[in-house]
Amino acid sequence: MTVVQPPPTAGRAKLTLGSKGFIAVLSMCMAVTALGIDTILPAYDDIRESLDLDPEATEVTGLVTFYFMGNSLGLLPAGLLSDRFGRKAVMWGGLALYIAGAIGSVLAPSLGVMFVFRFIWGLGGAGPRVASLAMIRDGFSGEQMARQMSLAMAVFLLVPAVGPALSAGVLAISSWEWVFWMCAIAAGVVATLVTRLPETLADESRRPLAARSVGRSLRTVFATPGTAWYLLSLTALFGVFMSYLATSELIIDQTYDLQSWFPLFFGGIALVMLGAMLVNSRFVERLGLSRLLGMAFVASIVSIVALLVTSLATGGEPPFWLFVVLISAVLFCQQMLIPNINAAAMRPLAEVAGTGAAVLGMVSGALGAVIGELINRQFDGTITPLSIGFVVSGAIAFAAWRRAEQVVG
Numbered sequence: 001m002t003v004v005q006p007p008p009t010a011g012r013a014k015l016t017l018g019s020k021g022f023i024a025v026l027s028m029c030m031a032v033t034a035l036g037i038d039t040i041l042p043a044y045d046d047i048r049e050s051l052d053l054d055p056e057a058t059e060v061t062g063l064v065t066f067y068f069m070g071n072s073l074g075l076l077p078a079g080l081l082s083d084r085f086g087r088k089a090v091m092w093g094g095l096a097l098y099i100a101g102a103i104g105s106v107l108a109p110s111l112g113v114m115f116v117f118r119f120i121w122g123l124g125g126a127g128p129r130v131a132s133l134a135m136i137r138d139g140f141s142g143e144q145m146a147r148q149m150s151l152a153m154a155v156f157l158l159v160p161a162v163g164p165a166l167s168a169g170v171l172a173i174s175s176w177e178w179v180f181w182m183c184a185i186a187a188g189v190v191a192t193l194v195t196r197l198p199e200t201l202a203d204e205s206r207r208p209l210a211a212r213s214v215g216r217s218l219r220t221v222f223a224t225p226g227t228a229w230y231l232l233s234l235t236a237l238f239g240v241f242m243s244y245l246a247t248s249e250l251i252i253d254q255t256y257d258l259q260s261w262f263p264l265f266f267g268g269i270a271l272v273m274l275g276a277m278l279v280n281s282r283f284v285e286r287l288g289l290s291r292l293l294g295m296a297f298v299a300s301i302v303s304i305v306a307l308l309v310t311s312l313a314t315g316g317e318p319p320f321w322l323f324v325v326l327i328s329a330v331l332f333c334q335q336m337l338i339p340n341i342n343a344a345a346m347r348p349l350a351e352v353a354g355t356g357a358a359v360l361g362m363v364s365g366a367l368g369a370v371i372g373e374l375i376n377r378q379f380d381g382t383i384t385p386l387s388i389g390f391v392v393s394g395a396i397a398f399a400a401w402r403r404a405e406q407v408v409g
Helices: 008-012 020-038 041-050 059-085 087-107 111-139 142-173 177-194 211-223 227-255 259-287 289-313 320-346 350-376 384-408
Strands: none
Touching: 020 059, 020 087, 020 111, 020 142, 020 177, 041 059, 041 142, 059 087, 059 111, 059 211, 059 350, 087 111, 087 177, 111 142, 111 177, 111 320, 111 350, 142 177, 142 259, 142 320, 211 227, 211 350, 227 259, 227 320, 227 350, 227 384, 259 289, 259 320, 289 320, 289 384, 320 350, 320 384, 350 384
């Protein structure tokens, strides 16, 4: 059996493990966390005007930086707390902080104060993200766990791709404050839906917050065979994906001079990634996690090499249609790899699922941001730096995954 029996407390909930409603609510928990990352990008100009900043002021980029800092630093405490007090308590606590941070950002009188609330906002977003992954690990094992986790992780990766288009629609009919209010309202809706979830962490499985117990949990995560290699693979892939998110608008604008097409391009790519999510959920149980990852890596290597060769052959400016085809193939494969590697890393971490999810998210997120920024700084008006980033990161990810599979046996 791949479904783990829930603790007795789960019987009081209306949603059952494995139901469509169960994974839908967990996906929304992941989605609301990601919603706070990129939705504010189209609002930069309006925020500058509202706070009497220079029209070209770059300080507003700190709104993303501080959110991400809070989210990354909040993952480990959220994981430890979820292993102690249960998954739902951490979901609610995180969502409450998330809403407070969003409202505080709307009411902030200055950019500096807004940075503080954006940090709180991100801190709160860590709770539902970690608890959702831990809840899946509590309730499932084997390929079914991989299927459920890939669905939730795919939503987390998909939302940043559609977030800017969503907020642009809000800005078209209202002010920038409503972009923030939209996130707060979404979190409130999700907090209500969490009441329908079962508590998947049994009382006897809860771990104390004593320093010795915390240290033991962390040692368990890193001492588990293969974890460090899976983490390296995940970090390499996540880093180049973040670079794509950051530079895609620059490529459409500066490389192709098609700025007005960017929402259509971004939305189309999001649909491609959604297709990958559906394909993955359909085949991961049929083929097995390791076999599907091997096939996805082969397809990924072919697609990223094709992107780089095309870039070098065209001086970094291939025809737009060809770039769209190639980047779609690359990101389709990325969407098959990242959720599944995360699931593979979580397989042996049942006893410390909350801490494990936190460590994987925190390390891959923080180091991935550094990798993404290093790639971003190489942007020269062509697609070549991003193409090289995909190849280098892909090679590291593949080598690390192969080593992890050897260690796990």
